[in-house]
Amino acid sequence: MKLSVPRRAGAVAAVAALAVTGLTGATASAEPSGALAAPDIPVANVKQHLADLQSIAAANGGNRAHGRTGYKASIDFVKAKLDAAGYTTTVQQFTYNGTTGYNLIADWPGGNPDQVVMAGSHLDSVSSGAGINDNGSGSAAVLETALAVSRANLQPTKHLRFGWWGAEELGLVGSKHYVNQLPTAERSKISAYLNFDMIGSPNPGYFVYDDDPAIEQTFKSYFAGLGVPTEIETEGDGRSDHASFKNVGIPVGGLFTGASRVKTSAQVQKWGGTATAFDRCYHSSCDNTSNINDTALDRNSDAVAHAIWTLGTGSTPPPGTVFENTADVSVPDNSTAVTSSVTVSGITGNAPSSLPVGVNIVHTYIGDLVVDLIAPDGSVYNLHNRSGGSADNINQTYTVNASSEVANGVWKLRVQDKASIDTGYINSFKLTFP
Template identity: 80%
Template sequence: MKLSARLAALAGSSALVIGALAGAVPATAAPAGATAAPDISVANVKQHLTDLSTIAANNGGNRAHGRPGYKASIDFVKAKLDAVGFTTSVQQFTYNGTTGYNLIADWPGGDPNQVIMSGAHLDSVTSGAGMNDNGSGSAAVLEAALTVARSGYQPSKHLRFGWWGAEELGLVGSKYYVNNLPTAERSKVKGYLNFDMIGSPNPGYFVYDDDPTIEQTFKTYFSGIGVPTEIETEGDGRSDHASFKNVGIPVGGLFTGASRVKSSAQVSKWGGTATAFDRCYHSSCDTLSNINDTALDRNSDAIAHAIWTLSGTSTPPTGKVFENTADVAIPDSPGAAVTSTVNVTGVTGNAPSNLSVGVDIVHTYKGDLVVDLIAPDGSVYNLHNRTGGSADNIVQTYTVNASSEVANGAWKLRAQDIASADTGYINGFKLTFP
């Protein structure tokens, strides 16, 4: 949670103006029958916190912008995500004469035009290790992302995660990310979920009052476990969701309270004492002992519930899967088309009317590409025809009516670059027969 209330007020007023001009795109809940979110292991979340605490202890006692503890925190989270198959990138920016870092992690698959993003700021203040502010949110988002990978979740929307730098200095990292996101890419982000301080030692259960669908998703979860909520007001506009809200992206999130004193009515509602929600807010005592395990557990599960609910429904495909993961280089234009082949065997009759075609192409400008599926008899089914502009990569599952084709035989994914200056390769090609 950042220090400057004056900046918060300015951010809030800007959000009203810019949001009205840009027109927020509402997030949509998953259809009935959506895959239920798994339980998030609070033990794993606490282990991430322990690791972040050790990083702080080994680097001058904090994880603040421009300090070695922050960069070590970025490296720690990135290594965890790289190991389970996320596509990660580190974004650098400069503030107060020092280099800052954001970490962005994309889970392969899902509709790239429908992005659900979750994030937390990873930096602390200079006075301490920042275990609640905001090790708690950072660790919970990390474990939610790792759970996506472990469960093999394949949502209909694309999942992206972010860890922001220099939030404590005025939302610097998240502003940098949003401001450098092209307008076309901003429009693809259908919801941003922010988690800043979710393990306060004297907790309340606060839900951001922003996008109504996201807000209701969190309220529904807490209602289901019998925990009342209130609208978050103490930190409204003071965390990284404001950077997204200011450009018209729907936002929501959770919070357990900072320096404000819990009222007697709130004590009756949630327990605890009529003292600050977090007596160690921005202090050296914001250590591992400054975390309420119950609040951390409940909020971590609420994060997973929102991610699974808002990203749509899908389960790992059943049936027969045929895949080629060998890399095939795509030459720059002028260059010949290249193919990746899968040989389908043991399938009776024709291909289905809902043949699932998984495409994973790494390329620096997907607007240069034409991509086709070629059936064994040479029939061509166009999948991608120079759309997407300057965005990179095609990681998408297409559904093709191939019912007129004999199933068995050599199926090919064909890709051709028909404009100059960018290159890439076919990273993978998969056919799933139900």
Template identity: 85%
Template sequence: MKFSVPRRTATLAVVAAMALGGLAGTTASAAPGAALAAPDIPLANVKQHLTDLQSIANANGGNRAHGRTGYKASIDFVKAKLDAAGYTTTVQQFTTSGATGYNLIADWPGGDPNQVLMAGAHLDSVSSGAGINDNGSGSAAVLETALAVSRAGLQPTKHLRFGWWGAEELGLVGSKYYVANLPTTERAKVSGYLNFDMIGSPNPGYFVYDDDPTIEQTFKSYFAGIGVPTEIETEGDGRSDHASFKNVGIPVGGLFTGASRVKTSAQVQKWGGTATAFDRCYHSSCDTTANINDTALDRNSDAVAHAIWTLSGGTTTPPGKVFENTADVAIPDNGAAVTSTVDVTGIAGNAPATLKVDVNIVHTYRGDLVVDLVAPDGSVYNVHNRSGGSADNLVATYTVNASTEVANGAWKLRVQDKAAQDTGYISGFKLTFP
């Protein structure tokens, strides 16, 4: 999060019913039937993303700052997960402070292209640390929500777009660049932008932006529903990427758990914790995976998903037919490839263009691994090729276009360890046919 001069906080009169309305004067198109509930976002998945970002920082001089190798590695890490989940991703380049910066944009297929709901977070850290709360926390929650959209097969009324911004710590440079290069006609299609910057502070508060009334009430209603009081966010007001959107008239909102400001005694009574800084490691080298409050991260991640599901409208794809093998298969260290097999039966015709491949591999160095899906006729679809560095385990869902393959038959997950010293095993392999 980047400091700037806060704007005056407006007083808004809002009612719960506003969450059912549209943004910027539009009306939300509800899907037929009952309102669709957002899924619970697994805290373990969000924390794994943070562990991965920490590993990237550790391997790249201790940070993920603009112009440093750790930032580009962070972009590549997030992009790979989104590509595997069926998103259309775009890496946008810009230059600032003498170095190339990157924004990552991910579009979920479908939805009304004239009503775009965006959610985003800055992915860069300061140069003094790994930036796990600021802002790995927001980046990881947005990433896992995007992956949850894919897992659920969400079919939103509005078009969904997610963004990870570069060089926020240098003055919101990446998000300003994105908005400045968005044609006026395209800006008009963005019905709302949701920003998540620092949502796992170790001594947390629960703050909601008081910008667009509909977005604000959506978040307030969620937290009221789980018995957590909120306050209007003022410490970071106007100093994160939502300002770039707000300044061109796009409705904005978001969440925050506090930075360097000290928690008051009244806030301690309300939320617990201590009368010290919300984040004592703000912009410091100690902003690591140890600098996260799990409860705050869990609640806020679920709130991100709640807002996406509520404000976008839509339905989920009916559950598909699942074929799974949960038998452990040992992976030899720097050895021959091994396979886990599922026998698919009862599926007419060819496999889908969106075949979901769930992989669960326990391994002490996933950067050693090459993972392929092998169709019954022997065709090979690579889903993982020695990426992820030194992080442990490979737990991911990939989307494979297998539409040229006959569905029925023996499908194999083939895994090979290509380097020495680390070992593991295939823990599970699952195919889901729509």
């Protein structure tokens, strides 16, 4: 990164279903419909890849940095494994600081070529060491997930692509080159880019990127199923390869276990470890195979596979898809606001300019009510503001211009009763994506 346990599939699925709304009665899914369960990723296999990268560094001056023989040997190592597993691989060359750099792209055959799910990591180290946590850990987990796809002979609904980037440590050079040379039409086909940079830190935290809401929820649901709390990643925000994709409008997400920042006492209580740096060997010669927390590496490797299987094998909602919450929510008389929520997932791009918002509120005096739609980023769209006088019940579909909002994420219907005597409840709330 450029900076100054056994899985429980049933529990993951159950939490994912609840994570849609936080309420019972929701009919939309937190994960794409029909998504297959991912296999467990053997952490021993991931660690073997790390041992191999360590050996490559040792044989090439102690590092795997851009422009050094150890980096090209690392590319050749990963490529050979993917070629043997049935991938179509491409080595992409670029020049930086007068030396040749390399990206490796691997495509798994099949899946919708107009909907690409991509996972990537930077393969280069700094010149001071072998770079086993930064970023052998992400590179090895992505590699082993790609090999698991091959072992399963996975037939995804979306096209799967994996990438290993060069010269990230010098300013995201390789990933920028990849994105910049993609035609606009090809960029638009990438429905998700998942980035994994430092996922085995020896004093780990469990951080999730908060960029695309649907991708973020995919990871949060996985860790919630393990009973592992997560936090939003801030230490390296925008300073790893996902930024190259995000800057051209591609939905991104990813995982991180911490770098040079010191773990707080609250984080120690939450995750264990010590109130010291998440990775004391960050960008130094001691970032070797002893600089890895096996539990963090295991959990995060499984999370990589979970995201690939979830996002790559689920069906895309057809036109007219309805995301609805039918759970009753009591609206207290002349009191604080309440909400009903749905999580939209699998929709590409922004919400439409005429988003149908179905509202069904049972209430004896709708002149008391203020009703708002809240977008995933917190933007508020007023639907009803104490109009209608003594009429009862709201049962209508409003149209909202939500074209500035990313479609995927948690949408809320907020209702507040602002006068005394009359009461009621939210009966249902739905969004329909044309």
